[in-house]
Amino acid sequence: MDTARPTAQLPLRERKKLRTRQALVDTALELFTERGFDGVTLDELCEAVEVSKRTFFRTFTSKEDVACAPLHDMWTAFLKELEEPPGDAGLPVFDLLRDTLLRTLTRMPADDWPHRVLLSRRLAERTPSMDAHGLAFCDRTSRTVVDTLLRRFDLGGTPYEDLVPRLTVDVLVAAFHRALEIWTAGAGDTPRTAEDLATAVRTACAAVPASLALPARPRPVP
Amino acid sequence: MDTARPTAQLPLRERKKLRTRQALVDTALELFTERGFDGVTLDELCEAVEVSKRTFFRTFTSKEDVACAPLHDMWTAFLKELEEPPGDAGLPVFDLLRDTLLRTLTRMPADDWPHRVLLSRRLAERTPSMDAHGLAFCDRTSRTVVDTLLRRFDLGGTPYEDLVPRLTVDVLVAAFHRALEIWTAGAGDTPRTAEDLATAVRTACAAVPASLALPARPRPVP
DNA sequence: AGCCATAGTGCCACTCAGTGGCACAAGCCA
DNA sequence: TGGCTTGTGCCACTGAGTGGCACTATGGCT
Numbered sequence: 001m002d003t004a005r006p007t008a009q010l011p012l013r014e015r016k017k018l019r020t021r022q023a024l025v026d027t028a029l030e031l032f033t034e035r036g037f038d039g040v041t042l043d044e045l046c047e048a049v050e051v052s053k054r055t056f057f058r059t060f061t062s063k064e065d066v067a068c069a070p071l072h073d074m075w076t077a078f079l080k081e082l083e084e085p086p087g088d089a090g091l092p093v094f095d096l097l098r099d100t101l102l103r104t105l106t107r108m109p110a111d112d113w114p115h116r117v118l119l120s121r122r123l124a125e126r127t128p129s130m131d132a133h134g135l136a137f138c139d140r141t142s143r144t145v146v147d148t149l150l151r152r153f154d155l156g157g158t159p160y161e162d163l164v165p166r167l168t169v170d171v172l173v174a175a176f177h178r179a180l181e182i183w184t185a186g187a188g189d190t191p192r193t194a195e196d197l198a199t200a201v202r203t204a205c206a207a208v209p210a211s212l213a214l215p216a217r218p219r220p221v222p
Numbered sequence: 223m224d225t226a227r228p229t230a231q232l233p234l235r236e237r238k239k240l241r242t243r244q245a246l247v248d249t250a251l252e253l254f255t256e257r258g259f260d261g262v263t264l265d266e267l268c269e270a271v272e273v274s275k276r277t278f279f280r281t282f283t284s285k286e287d288v289a290c291a292p293l294h295d296m297w298t299a300f301l302k303e304l305e306e307p308p309g310d311a312g313l314p315v316f317d318l319l320r321d322t323l324l325r326t327l328t329r330m331p332a333d334d335w336p337h338r339v340l341l342s343r344r345l346a347e348r349t350p351s352m353d354a355h356g357l358a359f360c361d362r363t364s365r366t367v368v369d370t371l372l373r374r375f376d377l378g379g380t381p382y383e384d385l386v387p388r389l390t391v392d393v394l395v396a397a398f399h400r401a402l403e404i405w406t407a408g409a410g411d412t413p414r415t416a417e418d419l420a421t422a423v424r425t426a427c428a429a430v431p432a433s434l435a436l437p438a439r440p441r442p443v444p
Numbered sequence: 445a446g447c448c449a450t451a452g453t454g455c456c457a458c459t460c461a462g463t464g465g466c467a468c469a470a471g472c473c474a
Numbered sequence: 475t476g477g478c479t480t481g482t483g484c485c486a487c488t489g490a491g492t493g494g495c496a497c498t499a500t501g502g503c504t
Contacts, residue, residue: 043489052455054456055452055454057492058452063490093438094434135357149438153440155438155439160425163400182383182385216308216315216377219376235471239481274482276482277483280482283462285462
């Protein structure tokens with residue numbers, strides 16, 4: 001089952017753990033997609049992966065968590081990527097974040113990650129508790145991102161705590177979510193790649209200025 | 223307990239229901255604040271309000287729901303407010319939304335609503351599942367807002383579904399959340415009013431352009 | 445090679461959120 | 475007053491998530 005990955009040379013124990021984790025994610029996405037999030041009990045999932053429920057909860061914090069793993073992984077990779085020294089100095093933070101996100105996308109495992117994200121997002125759209133879990137995770141991650149930014153960059157001491165940089169991150173996250181939505185909704189079973197998603201992210205980010213300037217002409221009342 | 227409100231003249235049954243609802247919210251916020259969200263079981267809450275658990279779940283969708291009620295109420299009022307014809311035509315949608323939000327704030331019950339929001343937000347900050355629930359609710363509301371906008375205004379048929387107006391709403395929601403955060407964090411037990419919150423909303427909205435332009439000057443590496 | 449210390453696992457019993465079903469009471473309408 | 479509808483109480487049940495303890499596999503050390 002999917003050995004010899006870029007798992008490189010981790011201690012055996014770690015590799016085993018990662019394999020269990022991946023098996024749980026894949027089986028969960030498969031079962032949930034087939035019978036719905038609520039149509040599958042954790043006992044069944046654990047049975048299928050041959051793992052005790054106790055072990056499941058040592059790997060994931062909740063039933064939602066396992067189904068949201070693909071995007072969790074991406075954001076975790078994003079945080080790592082953000083620690084790398086940026087190419088251009090003086091670039092607006094928003095562009096820096098966008099580029100970091102795009103770079104992260106190119107580095108996700110190209111063969112299976114996009115498919116996992118697709119399944120996960122489709123599930124989230126019809127499973128409120130999954131959606132909630134994903135949003136809360138993004139929110140927590142955003143805080144971490146702001147902390148990293150403050151540590152690495154001189155943002156000129158903004159008033160009201162971290163209002164300005166935090167808004168920057170919020171806008172990027174919003175744009176990413178819109179991109180995901182568009183990417184996920186795309187026609188039926190067309191294969192989706194991380195590049196497609198990157199394109200959508202670029203589009204969404206580019207649409208931000210227009211969204212702030214968008215004029216509201218009232219319709220003629222019917 | 224808190225009769226003769228702007229409840230006006232609703233059928234008796236409705237008024238009773240609303241009173242039960244309000245009692246549940248207030249008691250929940252009180253108990254949760256005192257002993258923590260997880261430190262109070264629904265059975266205890268229902269006992270305190272003298273209502274059966276079954277009834278609780280006819281009024282609220284989850285334990286989190288009752289604790290998030292204050293902001294739910296606000297967004298519901300916001301949607302209603304958005305149906306009113308706007309004063310100025312041709313105003314940017316973002317400004318229109320912001321003004322609608324500010325107007326909504328002035329119309330919330332001035333005496334007890336702010337205090338409820340404060341308790342609710344403080345709880346949410348240390349209760350992940352409450353935070354998640356609140357975020358998911360906002361997300362769903364955002365969709366409704368976009369639908370209303372599209373129905374009421376001629377937004378010039380944007381490409382990629384509703385990308386542009388949806389981003390507009392997302393940015394407003396982000397700004398509101400930052401405003402809430404600042405307002406909630408404000409010193410200790412200073413009384414907080416809806417006007418204070420309105421001021422914070424104005425500040426956060428005004429900070430949006432700066433957040434997009436914010437330059438990232440790298441710090442000298444330590 | 446052999447042997448602990450320790451990280452990780454399985455099992456079991458328990459709490460509590462959330463649901464379905466049915467009988468009953470309170471508000472509403474004639 | 476009596477039917478009708480709407481909302482409530484009660485009770486049993488499912489399933490997520492947790493704590494505790496005994497057990498096994500791993501990796502370091504001699």
